[in-house]
Amino acid sequence: MKRKLFISFILLVSIVSVFEIFRLQRLKHFDKRTLSLEQDNTRNTVRFTVERDTLNAVKRWIRHNAIPLRTVIAGNGFDDMQPLKKIIGSAHLVALGEATHGTREFFQLKHRMLEFLVNEMGFTVFGIEASMPEAFNINEYVLTGKGEPDKALASFYNWVWNTEEVLDMIKWMRSYNADPLHTKKVKFYGFDMQSPSLAVKETLQNLWKIDQIQAKKLEKPLALLANPFTAPDFVLLPKEKKEEAAAAIRTILKFFDEHKSDFINRGSASEWDIMRQQAIIVAQHIESKMNTTDLLTWIRLCATDQWPIISAGSLIMKEQKPKWSSGRIIFMLRHILLWVIIFVKCLVMICLYSVLLLIRVRFRLQNTPQVTSSICFSPRKREYIHLPSLLTNLKLP
Numbered sequence: 001m002k003r004k005l006f007i008s009f010i011l012l013v014s015i016v017s018v019f020e021i022f023r024l025q026r027l028k029h030f031d032k033r034t035l036s037l038e039q040d041n042t043r044n045t046v047r048f049t050v051e052r053d054t055l056n057a058v059k060r061w062i063r064h065n066a067i068p069l070r071t072v073i074a075g076n077g078f079d080d081m082q083p084l085k086k087i088i089g090s091a092h093l094v095a096l097g098e099a100t101h102g103t104r105e106f107f108q109l110k111h112r113m114l115e116f117l118v119n120e121m122g123f124t125v126f127g128i129e130a131s132m133p134e135a136f137n138i139n140e141y142v143l144t145g146k147g148e149p150d151k152a153l154a155s156f157y158n159w160v161w162n163t164e165e166v167l168d169m170i171k172w173m174r175s176y177n178a179d180p181l182h183t184k185k186v187k188f189y190g191f192d193m194q195s196p197s198l199a200v201k202e203t204l205q206n207l208w209k210i211d212q213i214q215a216k217k218l219e220k221p222l223a224l225l226a227n228p229f230t231a232p233d234f235v236l237l238p239k240e241k242k243e244e245a246a247a248a249i250r251t252i253l254k255f256f257d258e259h260k261s262d263f264i265n266r267g268s269a270s271e272w273d274i275m276r277q278q279a280i281i282v283a284q285h286i287e288s289k290m291n292t293t294d295l296l297t298w299i300r301l302c303a304t305d306q307w308p309i310i311s312a313g314s315l316i317m318k319e320q321k322p323k324w325s326s327g328r329i330i331f332m333l334r335h336i337l338l339w340v341i342i343f344v345k346c347l348v349m350i351c352l353y354s355v356l357l358l359i360r361v362r363f364r365l366q367n368t369p370q371v372t373s374s375i376c377f378s379p380r381k382r383e384y385i386h387l388p389s390l391l392t393n394l395k396l397p
């Protein structure tokens with residue numbers, strides 16, 4: 001009876017002890033969580049205070065440096081824009097950005113800025129992030145009045161620029177150039193390569209003027225790119241077809257260079273520059289879809305360091321695109337160093353964990369009774385125990 005009570009008491013104490021251990025662990029976790037929340041709240045309070053101070057500083061800077069404008073709509077004079085002359089100074093390039101595409105007020109302000117820069121500071125070129133070949137049609141309308149501006153604008157295949165605000169600016173450029181008092185004409189150019197279709201058509205037409213047999217031969221490899229609806233499928237073609245198209249455009253560029261005098265005699269040097277640039281645009285598009293080093297090298301050999309499309313030199317387009325720039329090398333080295341650091345950290349953690357595991361195993365082995373036959377040695381009590389006698393004296397209830 002006493003033995004049963006003793007065993008029950010031991011079991012009860014064990015249960016209570018386990019319960020207390022779990023409760024203490026829970027309280028400890030709760031305390032840590034409470035402390036973490038308090039720290040987070042303190043951190044957030046500090047962060048909000050810093051952000052509020054920074055925001056106030058930004059507001060003060062804007063009030064002190066901003067140039068207020070009466071309106072964003074063009075045709076309202078330039079009195080409020082005169083302080084911009086000091087900021088622009090002798091710069092040859094002014095970049096106009098926009099926080100969102102398609103917002104009416106952003107392009108209205110671009111239109112007004114263009115009027116100011118043309119009339120007050122002598123700027124003559126408007127460049128836009130659009131396909132260069134399609135922009136040539138708008139430039140022809142701006143300079144000569146030929147064609148319809150709305151149709152030329154729609155040929156961009158991009159809703160971002162096909163808006164009433166952009167059309168109003170193009171019409172203003174045409175009216176400015178139509179005035180004989182304005183000897184320096186304003187030009188409209190695209191400085192991007194988004195769709196190759198028109199460039200392919202123009203390139204094949206220019207080749208047809210000199211060598212019809214060669215044009216027929218090279219038309220088939222480039223037929224897919226000549227259609228704006230099928231041009232996106234070029235990336236899905238097998239490698240052989242892409243290489244065939246790349247070889248075709250290389251042949252055309254070589255032909256243009258060899259027959260430069262023939263093209264100039266039929267037209268002019270500026271027309272040959274534009275014609276050759278259109279072929280380079282096709283080569284750039286093909287290279288971007290197949291990432292061929294040989295074709296990229298060929299493009300660099302064909303492209304001049306400076307493409308003087310504007311005789312006045314207001315806009316110079318550079319086709320230099322180094323394969324390995326210093327910035328790219330530094331970027332690669334930084335990432336390699338980062339991965340090496342991560343690998344070393346993981347290796348150190350694994351080594352530390354292994355050492356701790358070995359220490360733990362060794363400690364357990366030292367405190368485990370070593371059994372030899374029927375004799376057991378207890379390191380804690382430092383004495384030998386005869387197992388048969390121990391089992392004989394042990395009476396289970």
